[in-house]
Each structure stands twice: as C-alpha cells, then as structure tokens.
Amino acid sequence: PDWASYTLGVFICLSCSGIHRNIPQISKVKSVRLDAWDEAQVEFMASHGNEAARATFESKVPSFYYRPTFSDCQLLREQWIRAKYERQEFIIPEKQEPYSAGYREGFLWKRGRDNGQFLSRKFVLTEREGALKYFNRNDAKEPKAVMKIEHLNATFQPAKIGHPHGLQVTYLKDNSTRNIFIYHEDGKEIVDWFNALRAARFHYLQVAFPGASDADLVPKLSRNYLKEGYMEKTGPKQTEGFRKRWFTMDDRRLMYFKDPLDAFARGEVFIGSKESGYTVLEGLPPSTQGHHWPHGITIVTPDRKFLFTCETELDRREWVEAFQKVVDRPMLPQEYAVEAHFKHKP
Numbered sequence: 017p018d019w020a021s022y023t024l025g026v027f028i029c030l031s032c033s034g035i036h037r038n039i040p041q042i043s044k045v046k047s048v049r050l051d052a053w054d055e056a057q058v059e060f061m062a063s064h065g066n067e068a069a070r071a072t073f074e075s076k077v078p079s080f081y082y083r084p085t086f087s088d089c090q091l092l093r094e095q096w097i098r099a100k101y102e103r104q105e106f107i108i109p110e111k112q113e114p115y116s117a118g119y120r121e122g123f124l125w126k127r128g129r130d131n132g133q134f135l136s137r138k139f140v141l142t143e144r145e146g147a148l149k150y151f152n153r154n155d156a157k158e159p160k161a162v163m164k165i166e167h168l169n170a171t172f173q174p175a176k177i178g179h180p181h182g183l184q185v186t187y188l189k190d191n192s193t194r195n196i197f198i199y200h201e202d203g204k205e206i207v208d209w210f211n212a213l214r215a216a217r218f219h220y221l222q223v224a225f226p227g228a229s230d231a232d233l234v235p236k237l238s239r240n241y242l243k244e245g246y247m248e249k250t251g252p253k254q255t256e257g258f259r260k261r262w263f264t265m266d267d268r269r270l271m272y273f274k275d276p277l278d279a280f281a282r283g284e285v286f287i288g289s290k291e292s293g294y295t296v297l298e299g300l301p302p303s304t305q306g307h308h309w310p311h312g313i314t315i316v317t318p319d320r321k322f323l324f325t326c327e328t329e330l331d332r333r334e335w336v337e338a339f340q341k342v343v344d345r346p347m348l349p350q351e352y353a354v355e356a357h358f359k360h361k362p
C-alpha cells in the first residue's frame with residue numbers, strides 16, 4: 017500500500033484512499049511517497065499500524081459479516097470502511113442490530129418483471145420462518161413471493177443492474193433458479209440487508225449442520241459468480257444455429273438467459289466433476305456450423321455435448337478456466353442429489 021491514513025495510523029491501497037478521503041472527520045490521507053511527513057506523524061504511524069487498528073476496530077466483527085476484498089464493488093468496500101471506522105459497529109455490538117436481530121423489514125426498490133421499472137416493495141426477512149418475503153401492496157396479506165433462506169443467495173451486481181447499490185437475490189422455485197433485482201438509495205441500508213441475509217443463512221446452516229465450524233459455514237453464506245457474460249449456444253440437435261445468450265456460472269450451475277435481468281433462466285446445465293464424466297474442451301467438433309463468434313468451447317456431460325462460442329480469445333480463456341475449476345473439484349455427496357434433479361428435468 018502506497019497510501020496512509022495519518023489520523024487512524026493505517027496503511028491503505030490507492031482505491032481505499034479515495035473512500036477514506038470522503039470521511040475527512042475520521043480519516044486524513046497522505047501518500048507515503050509523494051507527500052511530506054513530519055516527525056510526529058511518522059511516530060504516530062509507527063506506534064499504531066494496521067494490526068493495532070484491526071485489534072480495536074474489528075474486535076467484534078460477527079462471523080457472518082461480509083469482509084470485502086479489493087475485487088469487491090465500491091459499495092461493499094465503502095460501507096465496510098464506514099462501518100469499521102465511522103460508525104464503529106465492530107466495537108459497539110448494539111449497532112449490529114439491523115443485521116443481527118433475526119428479523120428485518122423495510123422498503124426496497126425491486127425491478128418489475130414486465131417493464132423493467134423499479135417499484136417500491138415491502139420486504140420482510142424472518143429467521144424464525146426461514147424466509148425472505150416481499151409484498152406487492154402495502155396492505156397485502158399474502159406475500160408475492162416466499163424465498164426460503166435455505167436456497168437463498170445474494171450478490172451485488174451494480175454494472176448489470178445499472179445502479180451502484182444493485183443487489184441480485186436468487187432462490188430456488190421448483191428446483192429452478194429465480195432472480196430478483198433490488199436496491200436501496202442508502203448504501204448502508206442495502207449492505208445491512210445483505211448482511212442480514214447472510215446472518216439468516218448462517219443461523220439456518222448452524223441448525224442444519226450442528227457439527228460444522230464457523231470456518232466451514234461462512235463460505236456458504238453467499239456466493240459470487242465464477243463468471244458471467246455473453247456466449248453463443250446451440251440446441252441439443254446442434255442443427256438449429258447458434259444464439260447469443262447471457263450466461264451465469266454459479267457454483268455448479270451454468271444458467272442462460274435471453275436478457276441478463278430475466279427473472280428466470282431459459283435453461284440450466286449441471287457441471288459435475290471429471291470423475292463423473294464431465295470434460296471441458298477448447299474448440300468445437302469439426303463441421304460445426306451456424307456460429308458467428310469464432311472461439312468455441314465444448315462441454316461434455318454424461319448425457320450430451322454442449323457447444324458454446326465466445327467473441328474473444330480472452331473471454332474463452334476465462335470461461336474455460338471457470339468451467340475447469342468446477343470440473344476439477346470432486347463432487348460432494350449432496351451434489352449428486354442436485355445432479356439427479358437436473359437429469360429428471362423435462
């Protein structure tokens with residue numbers, strides 16, 4: 017790190033320095049190399065430092081709370097810095113109530129299925145019922161959807177949703193993935209929702225897997241996608257030509273959509289492991305026709321071959337890498353059950 021907060025006594029990266037600069041009442045930023053440092057400031061840095069700051073400002077981070085890394089979106093990194101230093105939520109546990117109480121309700125902007133307009137909807141998260149619900153009308157008795165915490169995932173997707181606070185929530189309905197897209201104007205609110213969902217998943221998993229340690233459960237609270245983007249695909253007969261679709265690789269589920277913001281996938285493919293007969297190959301079988309993009313990928317499953325094409329070589333490399341990662345990982349016992357569900361799909 018080339019930057020430092022000389023009021024907090026911590027070294028930070030360039031990208032975080034921009035966030036710190038926006039909280040001048042807490043943090044004042046200088047370049048380690050380019051700015052002048054007086055003796056007292058150097059001494060302050062030497063007597064504090066990142067480790068000491070962590071011991072103070074992170075002393076009570078709940079284990080379910082999402083700790084962003086450099087690759088996370090601006091919102092998550094900014095709210096982490098504000099929660100840690102400005103609001104001191106990890107020193108004062110009472111401040112964690114918005115995401116640790118096991119119940120949360122409020123209004124969020126939800127993207128409408130038909131016209132893509134965002135509409136204000138009431139959401140209720142209850143750990144006791146193991147569900148996240150939303151209501152189409154304020155006075156509605158019955159929720160429009162009940163999303164079970166067991167199958168819930170949430171991931172920030174600002175670029176795709178077109179809002180810096182855009183959150184994608186997915187759940188399973190009849191074993192198919194459903195998407196909703198939500199945001200709140202206030203960055204703290206939507207990150208609190210995100211951590212409340214993670215807390216609810218954490219408590220659900222603690223009950224479902226009583227012997228598991230926190231370290232086992234925390235990676236299961238929410239998933240970021242291995243890769244997303246456009247590819248072309250062809251149908252099972254491989255004679256109907258290739259069509260451009262939006263693909264999402266979510267753990268072992270490869271889903272494709274006509275539009276990136278569709279409520280549900282047009283199709284889902286389970287990607288197992290090499291031991292169970294799944295292979296990823298660069299290129300297409302000879303004499304394959306009807307594709308517009310040049311860089312082919314073939315996925316061989318026990319049932320059939322899937323053919324895809326990418327627009328650029330870099331894109332193909334990233335997709336192959338994502339598929340390979342999943343194929344190289346041995347399947348867990350519960351994943352065989354998921355695979356069986358896919359096989360019995362019409």
Ligand SMILES: [Zn+2]
Nearest residue numbers: 028029031032
């Ligand atoms: Zn940073």
